[in-house]
Amino acid sequence: MTKKKKETQKMNVQETKTMETQKEIIPEKKTPKYAHRLKIENDINTDYVISGRYKFKIQDPKELAKHIFEDLEPDFGAKIKSGDFLVAGDNFGCGSSREQAPVALKAAGISAVLAKGYARIFYRNAFNVGLCLVECDTRFIDDMDELELDIEHNVVRNISKGINIDIKPVPRIMMEFLKRGGVIEYFKEKKGFEGLV
C-alpha cells in the first residue's frame, strides 16, 4: 500500500468517525415539530374532532385517533407526527362534552393545542386527560410551520418565521394536573382537591 493510499484510508476513517460522532449527536437534537391547521379557524367543535359515529363504536384511543377531523378533512389525522401541534383560532372545542375528543387528539400524537381561546368543557377535559392547551395569538402560525413550545418561559417559538409568540401562562391548577398526567393521578395523590384552593 502506498503512503498516499494509506493517508486516504486514514482520512476515510477520520471522516467515518466524524460521521459516527454526528450520528451519536442526532438523537439528542430535537426532531422538528410542526403546526397543523384546519381550513376552518374558529368554533371547531368536538363533533369535528371526533364524530359521534366513532365515539360510540370505538373505545380504543389509537383507533379513535385515526378518525380525527374526518368530517372536515379526511386526510388530516394522517399528517400528524408524534409531538406535533394543532393550531386554531377562537372557541376551540365547543359543543359536546365528549372526552373522546381530547383523548383522540392526545392519542394522535398532538403534544399541545395552540388556540386563541377554548370552550370551557373541552378546556377542563383536555387537562384532565393530560393534554396541554395553550392560549396565544395564532395569527402568525401557518400550517406546517416548525414550532417549539417553552411553557416555562411562556413562549412559543415559530422557527420557520423566526418569531417568538407570547403565551398566556397555563393556570397553576392545570399545570398540577398536566405534570402528573391528568386529574385522576392528582386526585389520587392528593386525596382530593383541598390543595387547589
Added chain:
Amino acid sequence: MKQTIVEKIFSDHSGKRAKAGDIIIGNVDFCFGQDGTSGMVIDSFRKLEMDHVHSKNNFCMIIDHSAPSPNMGVSAIHDKMRNFSREFGVRLFDVGCGVCHHLVPESGYVTCGDLVLGADSHTCTYGAINAFSTGVGSTDLAIALASGKNWFKVPETIKMIIDGKLPKGVYSKDVILHIIGDIGADGANYKSVEFYGDIIENFSVDARFTMSNMAVEMGAKCGIMEADKKTIQWVKKHSSRDPRSIKADSDAKYCEIREYDLSGLSPQVACPHTVDNVENIEDVEGTKIDQVFIGTCTNGRLEDLEIAAKILKGNKVAPGVKLLVTPASKQIYLEALKKGLIDIFLEAEASVNNPGCGPCVGTHQGVLADGENAFSTANRNFKGRMGNPNGNIYLGSPATAAATAIAGKISDPREYKKRL
C-alpha cells in the same frame, strides 16, 4: 359585595362566600352520565380505585343517545352500564325511558338551588328551574361520583333582560336562537347567563327548559332563571325535596347587561353548519327539506308536541318528506297518547319513535343521505351531526318544523296562527 345567582349557589355548596373568579370546592347534589359518556365515566371511576360510589341516590345513568343499540360496539357500552348499575346499586334508565335532560328533572332529581353535574353538554337545561347545572367530561363526572364534590371556577354573569310580546307562532326556541345569533357561539364563554324579562315570565316551564338548554350554544356555563310560582309548582310536582329558591341581589355585579325587545320577532332558523348562523324565516323560506325531526332535550316536551300537533292536525307530510317525532320521555309519550297527539302524528304520516335522543346525534336513527336537508328542533346543526357530513341541518321551533313538514320546504308557522 352583593351576589349573583351562581355566586349564591356556589357559596351554599362550598361553605364560604364565593365571588366570580374564585376557585371553590362544591358539594354536588346530583350527577349523571349518558351512553355516549358513561363508558368513560366507568373507566375513570375504576382508575380512582374506589370500591363504592359517594351516594347511590345522587347518581344515575341514562341510555338515550344511541338507543336501541344499532351495533355491537354500542351494545357493549350499554352492557357495561347495566353491569355497573348492578355492581354499585345505582339507577339506570334503560332504552326507551327518554332523554337525560328531561328524565333527570322529571324524575325529581333536581330542585331550585341545586348544584348538578352531567356528563353531557346540555346539562345547563335545569337552569330553567333555578338550579346551577353544567356539563362536564367523563373524568370530572367520575370524580363527583366518587367523592360527591368537584372544583369549580365561579363564573362571571351576563344579565339578559328579554322583554316584549311575542307574536303567535313565535316561541322560546326562536328567542334563544335569536340571542345566540346575536351574541355568537362563544359570546358567553365560561360565563353564567341570568335570564329575566316579560317574555321569560310569560313562558311555561317547558318553554324555559328550551332556553336554558341552549345556553351552552353561546359558550355559557349555565343559563339560569329565578324561580317563580310556575317553577315552584313544577318542581313540587316532580320532586319531594324542598326547593331553595335563589334570587340575585338587586345590586349584584354583572360583567355585562344585555337588553332585548323581541316584540315582532320572526320565527328564527339556524342555518348550516353553526348554531349562531341565524336568519329570520323570511330569508330562508322555501328551502327544500327532505327530513323533519321533532324531539330532543331542546324541544321534545309535551308542550312542543302539542304545538306541532295543532299545525299537523288534518294535514299530511309532503310527499317524499320524512317526519320523525321522538317524545322526550315515556311519560310524555303516554300523555301525548292520552291527548290524541300520537294519532295526529301518525295520521299525518309521521314516524313516531321511541323516547330518547332520536336522530339528533346521528348514531342510530334518521341518518341523512348525501345532499339531504333536514329541519330539526334539536340544538346543534354541526356538519355531520345527523350522521352524514354531506347533509345540511336547519334548526327551529316545533311549529316551524311542523309547517315545514307539510310544505316540504322551510315554511312560516305564522300561516297557521289561527290554530295556535
